[in-house]
Amino acid sequence: MARMIFSLICAMAFIVPSAHARSITVKDKMGREVSIEIPVKRAVLFETYELVPALGTWDRIVGISRWAYENTLIKEAMPEIRKRIPSVGTGTNVNIEALLKLRPDLVIIWAVRPEVIQAMESRGIKVVAVYPESLGELYEVIRLHGKLFGKERRAEEVIRMMEGVLDLIRSRVKDRAKRKVLWLWSKPTRVSGGAGIQNDLIGIVGGTNPASYIRSRYPEVSLERISMWDPDLILIWGNARYGPEDILRNPQWRRIKAVKEGKVFKAPEWSTWSPRLALVALWMAMKVHPEAFKGMDFRRMADEFYRSCFGIPYKEGSKI
Amino acid sequence: MSSTEAVLVSHTRKGLRYKEVLISVSPLMAAIFALFIGAYDISPGMVLKSIALWISGLGDIPEVSVIVDIRIPRIILAGLVGMALSSSGCVLQGIFRNPLVDPYILGISSGAAFGCALSIAFFPWIPVQISAFLMSLFAILLAYNVARTRVGVSRLSLVLSGVAVSAFFTAMVSAIKFIVDPHKLQDIVYWLMGSFSLANWSSVFIAGIGITVGTVPIFLMRWRLNVLSMGEEEAKALGVNVGLERFLLIAAQSVAVGTATSISGVIGWVGLMVPHLIRMACGPDHRTLLPLSMAGGAAFMILADTVARGMTSFDIPIGIITALSGAPFFVYLLRRSGAEGWGR
Numbered sequence: 001m002a003r004m005i006f007s008l009i010c011a012m013a014f015i016v017p018s019a020h021a022r023s024i025t026v027k028d029k030m031g032r033e034v035s036i037e038i039p040v041k042r043a044v045l046f047e048t049y050e051l052v053p054a055l056g057t058w059d060r061i062v063g064i065s066r067w068a069y070e071n072t073l074i075k076e077a078m079p080e081i082r083k084r085i086p087s088v089g090t091g092t093n094v095n096i097e098a099l100l101k102l103r104p105d106l107v108i109i110w111a112v113r114p115e116v117i118q119a120m121e122s123r124g125i126k127v128v129a130v131y132p133e134s135l136g137e138l139y140e141v142i143r144l145h146g147k148l149f150g151k152e153r154r155a156e157e158v159i160r161m162m163e164g165v166l167d168l169i170r171s172r173v174k175d176r177a178k179r180k181v182l183w184l185w186s187k188p189t190r191v192s193g194g195a196g197i198q199n200d201l202i203g204i205v206g207g208t209n210p211a212s213y214i215r216s217r218y219p220e221v222s223l224e225r226i227s228m229w230d231p232d233l234i235l236i237w238g239n240a241r242y243g244p245e246d247i248l249r250n251p252q253w254r255r256i257k258a259v260k261e262g263k264v265f266k267a268p269e270w271s272t273w274s275p276r277l278a279l280v281a282l283w284m285a286m287k288v289h290p291e292a293f294k295g296m297d298f299r300r301m302a303d304e305f306y307r308s309c310f311g312i313p314y315k316e317g318s319k320i
Numbered sequence: 321m322s323s324t325e326a327v328l329v330s331h332t333r334k335g336l337r338y339k340e341v342l343i344s345v346s347p348l349m350a351a352i353f354a355l356f357i358g359a360y361d362i363s364p365g366m367v368l369k370s371i372a373l374w375i376s377g378l379g380d381i382p383e384v385s386v387i388v389d390i391r392i393p394r395i396i397l398a399g400l401v402g403m404a405l406s407s408s409g410c411v412l413q414g415i416f417r418n419p420l421v422d423p424y425i426l427g428i429s430s431g432a433a434f435g436c437a438l439s440i441a442f443f444p445w446i447p448v449q450i451s452a453f454l455m456s457l458f459a460i461l462l463a464y465n466v467a468r469t470r471v472g473v474s475r476l477s478l479v480l481s482g483v484a485v486s487a488f489f490t491a492m493v494s495a496i497k498f499i500v501d502p503h504k505l506q507d508i509v510y511w512l513m514g515s516f517s518l519a520n521w522s523s524v525f526i527a528g529i530g531i532t533v534g535t536v537p538i539f540l541m542r543w544r545l546n547v548l549s550m551g552e553e554e555a556k557a558l559g560v561n562v563g564l565e566r567f568l569l570i571a572a573q574s575v576a577v578g579t580a581t582s583i584s585g586v587i588g589w590v591g592l593m594v595p596h597l598i599r600m601a602c603g604p605d606h607r608t609l610l611p612l613s614m615a616g617g618a619a620f621m622i623l624a625d626t627v628a629r630g631m632t633s634f635d636i637p638i639g640i641i642t643a644l645s646g647a648p649f650f651v652y653l654l655r656r657s658g659a660e661g662w663g664r
Contacts (some may be wrong), residue, residue, distance in 0.1 A: 008523070012458055070501055090502075093498065127566075186503065186506050186507050186510060187510055187517075188518065189517040189518060190510070209430065213633070214633045214634070216634075218518060219634050220378060220515070220634060220635045220636075220637070221359070221517075221634060221635050222358070222359045222390075222629040222635045223393065223516060223517065223518075223635065224358045224360040224388045224629070225357040225360070225633065226388050227357035227360055227385070227386050227390065228359060228360045228361070229383070240505040241440070241444070241507060246368065250520065251389055251520075251521075252385075252389040252390050252520050254385065254389075255382045255385040255386070261408075266359055
């Protein structure tokens with residue numbers, strides 16, 4: 001307890017001297033209004049860590065989610081991450097004491113467990129909750145990071161880079177007939193419904209999502225319903241424990257058009273809460289409308305994007 | 321003495337009553353009803369035509385694939401799992417003479433959950449079902465051995481060790497859930513919510529073998545359950561090797577429930593409730609109670625799964641349906657008839 005009070009005083013002591021700095025009020029995903037002194041100098045990120053290499057804010061990050069240590073992009077952009085930036089748990093399991101010790105002036109976390117956020121706030125920590133559910137919301141999250149870290153121009157640049165890739169996709173697929181694209185999550189009967197970024201992406205790459213009338217992010221549906229939708233193309237989430245061969249071999253799926261034509265693919269294991277969303281979209285578009293992207297080299301495009309957005313070369317090409 | 325007498329006297333059969341006939345054919349009726357319901361719109365005439373086409377092998381239209389590869393195996397699997405859970409509940413309630421006992425009391429579900437979590441988190445080359453099945457049997461074996469003393473295995477210590485083993489494995493599952501990344505965490509959570517959404521012929525085949533191996537011995541020993549459920553002293557007085565017979569019954573139901581759980585996850589309420597319902601309707605004689613529980617469990621599970629897959633655009637986790645539909649009905653019957661079915 002004494003230690004917590006001490007840490008609290010430290011946290012206060014840190015905030016008070018910077019009172020002359022500009023202060024902004026942010027309305028976050030949970031509808032909370034948080035006023036924050038900017039630019040933020042000691043942030044702890046539980047979710048949006050892929051934005052750190054994109055915005056170039058490594059020097060402002062004092063703590064990070066345990067999951068960041070496993071993230072391929074983070075490992076390449078900051079190989080010594082484990083030594084440089086301590087972890088204070090994950091978005092659902094936060095070690096509050098370790099967090100207090102880092103004296104953060106801002107914590108960014110996903111809007112999933114309000115009681116965790118409340119626990120941090122009751123100890124005087126400023127918390128902003130994010131949970132982008134559409135492309136527009138993702139851009140807002142990127143802009144918010146730009147504002148908080150005083151990197152507004154870079155944030156706009158990152159968004160322009162993403163829009164550049166997406167515009168290229170839009171222009172190539174706009175005259176093509178739409179194809180029915182079904183996205184499968186961790187289980188073949190868990191699909192992408194009408195909410196969430198995945199649904200937006202299917203639209204952008206020239207597809208229609210047959211499950212979009214279900215207003216939910218990851219509804220579980222019956223195999224019969226999938227048969228009824230009869231998608232032209234099936235895309236599997238990159239982190240799923242099954243692959244295209246499991247779907248193609250299963251006789252229950254044999255009547256579905258995508259299976260008959262062998263159009264079942266597994267996506268790269270990339271987050272869509274990141275600028276990498278643009279590359280996921282490109283990958284999807286090249287699967288949905290391969291004839292529109294003849295001669296385009298995904299690897300080269302990805303490498304260009306990685307270098308300009310994250311400042312590192314793209315190395316995962318062999319897997320795609 | 322009087323209760324012993326009552327059970328022995330009731331052995332004189334009075335012929336099948338209408339309730340028993342109704343319950344016996346209920347799985348078939350439920351299955352036929354379920355055959356006509358589903359997300360894929362198929363008219364009743366088309367259902368019959370598809371089945372005819374399938375049996376005759378004359379044609380392969382999309383409807384045949386939906387009915388034969390998706391709907392029928394799912395109905396059969398639900399029936400098998402319902403039968404396994406409710407026969408196991410019936411056996412354990414009889415052995416332990418305790419109405420609160422369900423198939424998971426000895427740690428089988430938490431063992432299976434641990435097996436699933438182990439496979440997903442650390443041993444991806446071991447299929448989840450196999451790992452879950454082995455760990456569920458390991459859990460129950462552990463519970464049994466913890467309860468064993470020099471004088472044998474007493475009922476109370478078995479229930480207590482089952483609770484302890486459950487708690488232990490549940491904690492281990494939580495520990496794994498804490499360690500793994502969110503994607504694997506999601507897999508574990510989804511698996512633990514029971515569901516028949518991936519049912520196919522090979523899962524029917526595997527479940528069929530495991531559940532048959534488990535339920536046939538129970539079925540053949542149902543006479544002995546009457547004696548075992550009278551209590552240890554009375555059973556011994558009648559010359560029954562209580563320890564051995566109890567072990568055999570528990571081992572058999574473990575194979576059935578272990579198989580069911582490893583294929584469809586943990587589905588609550590069925591194993592607890594169905595034997596009670598049957599007991600209230602047809603009396604406590606295990607010679608009829610057990611087979612009727614099997615039939616009732618199968619029918620109930622088929623209907624619950626039909627609701628799960630046919631009511632909304634979603635495929636609702638079956639455990640939600642079993643609890644939502646079962647609990648109020650159960651309370652109603654309980655209030656109407658009290659615990660008279662227990663013959664006390």
